[in-house]
Amino acid sequence: MTPILATIYEAENRWGRDDDFFLAAVDETPAARVLDVGCGTGRLTLALAARGHTVTGVDPDRASLAVARTKPDAGRVTWIEGTSDVLPDAAYDVAVLSSHVAQEIRAEDDWAGTLADLRRALVPGGLLVFDSRDPAARRWEHWNPTDSRRRLALPDGTVVDAWTEVTEVSQGSVSFVHHYVFPDGDELRSPGTLRFRTEAELRTALAAAGFTVVRIHGGWDREPVGASGDGELIVIARAAG
Structure with a gap:
């Protein structure tokens, strides 16, 4: 992403109901060590840090991270330029992929590898929370x-x-x-x-990577799949112990 596209991204992606959902989901684990994968310009990342969590933001895009690092209190976050393969083992209590980052991982081998990396980076019993549009x-x-x-x-x-x-x-x-x-x-x-992965495809990939699905919502008010105009698959899964 170029600097001007990072600026446009900031203008186009303001705080919304999805951010409220992720913040509430993470807050269920007080003072958590949180991993924000595909953190972009840090909107959710910094909000998580402000709530008292220890937060690491990871993104491969240098221009997005440059914007994130200029924001107030950016020093409270550990910023890493890279992808999930650089993550340490068993270092996080919660991992999030917001803003449909999961859909940016297109190849199935890459998706399987990302989930395996996240399973490795989470402590046993750690939570993975992400969103993907329902096809x-x-x-x-x-x-x-x-x-x-x-x-x-x-x-x-x-x-x-x-x-x-x-x-x-x-x-x-x-x-x-x-x-x-x-x-x-x-x-x-x-x-x-x-x-666009189906619910069945998401469940299969998560199980293969060592996750147990806790629940999948269809909207930001925690509606069942297919019962919301949001058209989402919002996944909460737990790493195997």
Whole structure:
């Protein structure tokens, strides 16, 4: 991610109901050693530290971490540039992957490896909490120039017109392009691909990595799967003892 995309990401991803959920889930383990994988610019990471947890934020993107390190109280967090393979053994009580980071891990071998790394990094009985969009909800059908159009205000006052378009849906993956148009007419395009795993696929991968599923919610108010307009699969799993 370039510095300007990191700034746009900040403007587009404000605190929301998903952050409230993750914060409450972690708070169920007081004074926890928390691992935030794919921490990005540190929105949730810093909030967890402010609640008294000992927090490590891990992300492979240098520009995102650079933004995170400039924020107030960033010194309370241990920031690591990298992926799950750099994590120490049995060092954390809770691991979180928020903002659908799990869907960014597209190849099944990489997903299995990430879960194995997280199992290794958690203490026996430690919790893993992550979100993944439910493919049954077909949320990508609203990722089009009409339904997704939005305006973003950057810190310097610049207003950016934005929208998303889907470019391909194939074999459980959805590819798309975010468009960002600046007042002078310059356009920045940010392509991406997300893996949409079913509940059954998530359960199978977790079991193979040594996790027991505690529960899976379908929305941020802890509704059953399929019973919420949020269209989520919010997983809480426990590392084998």
